Amino acid sequence: MLPTEIAALGGHTMGTTWSVKLVAPRDRDLHALHAGIQAQLDRVVAQMSTWEPASDISRYNRAAAGSWQVLPDDFWRVLRAAQTVAERSDGAFDPTVGPLVALWGFGAAAARQRRPDATQLAEVAARCGWQRLQMDARAQAVLQPGGLQLDLSAIAKGHGVDLVSDWLRGQGIDAALVEVGGELHGRGRKPDGQPWRVLVESAPEEDAGADHPPRVLALDDLAVATSGDRWHRYEHDGVSYSHTLDSRRHAPVTAAAAAVTVIHREAMLADAWATALTVMGADEGLAFADRHGLAARFVQRGDGGPVETLSQGFRQHLQAGNA
Structure with missing residues (x-):
């Protein structure tokens, strides 16, 4: 060999x-x-x-009301997963929230970064909602009911x-x-027989005041994804707005965690659940994670520095990685 x-x-x-x-x-x-x-x-x-006008998702978003759009295999698989997470999270994750994201000043079609007026917000919110998605599994097609904008x-x-x-x-x-x-x-072993070990995402300003140790994970056919407001946010009139939208409130998440990390067998689902738990917030999200067996880590900003909370599933991964 x-x-x-x-x-x-x-x-x-x-x-x-x-x-x-x-x-x-x-x-x-x-x-x-x-x-x-x-x-x-x-x-x-x-x-x-x-961001690509010729993409399949852009074509769906422009499609005429009442038309069924046949989707490629990957698109279909991802949309079905997105719809499943939306249902299980009761809308904390919503693949139709794109127009609201844009209205609040984020994404490919971003408007000016400011709080929209109530009339405009109501009009856009009426076009959103994961409940409007109708999918035909046999034809691998999705109905465009009119004005629905997917964002994955x-x-x-x-x-x-x-x-x-x-x-x-x-x-x-x-x-x-x-x-x-x-x-x-991460999958498989390095030449020395060790698994791939990764440091859970953190930021220098959080590390400086943290009283918890660095979190290192062994990824043996496992995925990890992190969401939060650290990367995309802005301030307007003294209020901080996160790019993560809560479709249930039609507004950015308030007091979003600095970071929410999820471990899962599939990166696709780790990615989606990290967003859903960010929308839920640390209290609701941690209870949800423990109830549904999700491995999740929340890092919030506290007066005395970053505050870390871990689901039981996340603790088990840490213990396994140190074994």
Whole structure:
């Protein structure tokens, strides 16, 4: 057997970066692997990017009221997962919230960053709602009821991670750590026999005042995703607005956690549940995570520094990683 080594590849996708560390024989053609990874991620963009006018999701969003739109396999799989999380979370996750996101000043069609007036808000909110989604499984089609705008930005990156990880497996790469915009999936073992270990996302200002240790996870066929208001927010008239929208209130999440991290077998679902739990907030979200067996970590800003709370499932992963 040829000796193996860890190779590192990277590039750009979905307005962010991707990176892959993989274990491969030293004579493996890395250029072909790089091209294949990029092709998988380009497929996600072509189907699910609201920034691309020619994408499948953009075509659906422009479709005439009453028309059924047949979806490609990946798009269909992601939308079904999004709808399932929306139902289970009672709308804390909502794949139709795009117009509200834009109205509050975020996303591909962002309006001016300010609080919208009540009339405008009511008009846009009336066009949103995961309950308006009608899906025909036999035809793999979705009804455009009129004015419904899908936005899968809170689940598509995770799906991209899963897609790349599965593709690498099909190429005979049995050990890899895949990352897209901070969402990760690790599988297999490094040449020294150790699993991929990752530090749960944190920020320097949080680390400086934290009284909890760094959280390191061993990803043995596991994914991890983090959501929160650290990355995209703005202030207007002294009020802080997060890019994470609560469709139940038609407004950005207030007092959003700095970070919510979820561990799951699928990066797609880790991504979606991290958003749902962010919308719920630490108290409701932690209770929900424990009730439904989700491995979740919340980091909130407190007067004395960051405050960390962990679900029982997350604690078990930490214990397993240290075993």
